[in-house]
């Protein structure tokens with residue numbers, strides 16, 4: 001008699017943990033999506049970059065400056081044609097790219113369908129929909145050919161990948177990148193294992209990762225090892241914590257203003273939106289633990 005094959009419990013568990021996490025990410029961005037409009041009228045979903053003599057209170061300019069810094073670091077030449085934005089959000093960085101390089105193609109990917117629909121609408125309004133292609137998909141299983149991109153970047157999105165080394169994301173990013181071409185990753189990073197965090201640091205870290213639907217922030221050393229393991233070289237890590245400080249300092253004020261506005265409008269916020277706001281408030285405190293946490297840019301190329 002043929003025995004019916006039973007599912008292997010361990011395999012079911014391993015499959016279901018990432019699925020649960022993906023669902024958390026989708027719910028988080030569906031619930032908080034429009035709240036990002038309070039942070040940036042262009043829907044930039046990241047911190048801004050300050051450089052003297054910019055106005056340290058001009059948030060939108062600093063947010064776009066971050067896009068420009070990422071784009072500058074792609075090191076594109078006239079021959080480069082195709083760039084991927086891995087974790088594109090509402091595609092503000094893609095729009096900056098398309099304005100700067102109208103002759104090149106940018107493809108953005110996000111796991112949240114709502115973001116792709118809304119971003120397509122924003123791209124149309126900006127007259128850039130024919131320059132930007134957006135795809136609903138998972139950056140750990142990219143729907144792109146091997147060695148197809150002239151450059152790739154991930155702006156505050158690698159943090160959503162499971163594991164301190166973000167290996168599943170790195171592996172795919174390096175697979176689709178052409179040999180000899182550059183990648184840019186910008187994100188918040190831990191500098192030591194978060195299991196060792198104690199007291200206020202532990203409280204802030206755990207509250208923030210829960211509120212922003214992150215399994216963990218990437219770990220500087222482990223992420224770099226993962227990149228090297230997937231043919232990465234000439235890897236550079238730049239600490240940009242002081243560059244993002246002026247926008248990070250605005251975050252608590254924006255949260256309080258937003259809460260008062262919602263209170264006066266009589267709007268009730270659900271647990272996901274409250275968790276997000278709490279994380280925005282605590283982000284500044286986490287950033288003060290300089291020995292444990294930094295905001296960094298990692299760049300490098302894929303070995304030929």
Ligand SMILES: C[S@@+](CC[C@H](N)C(=O)[O-])C[C@H]1O[C@@H](n2cnc3c(N)ncnc32)[C@H](O)[C@@H]1O
Nearest residue numbers: 044045046087088089110111138139155157160
């Ligand atoms: C904080 S937002 C940053 C968005 C954009 N890079 C920006 O700076 O405006 C993080 C983005 O990563 C995307 N993301 C998270 N996990 C993903 C995954 N597994 N595959 C593709 N995108 C993902 C989210 O949907 C979201 O768009």
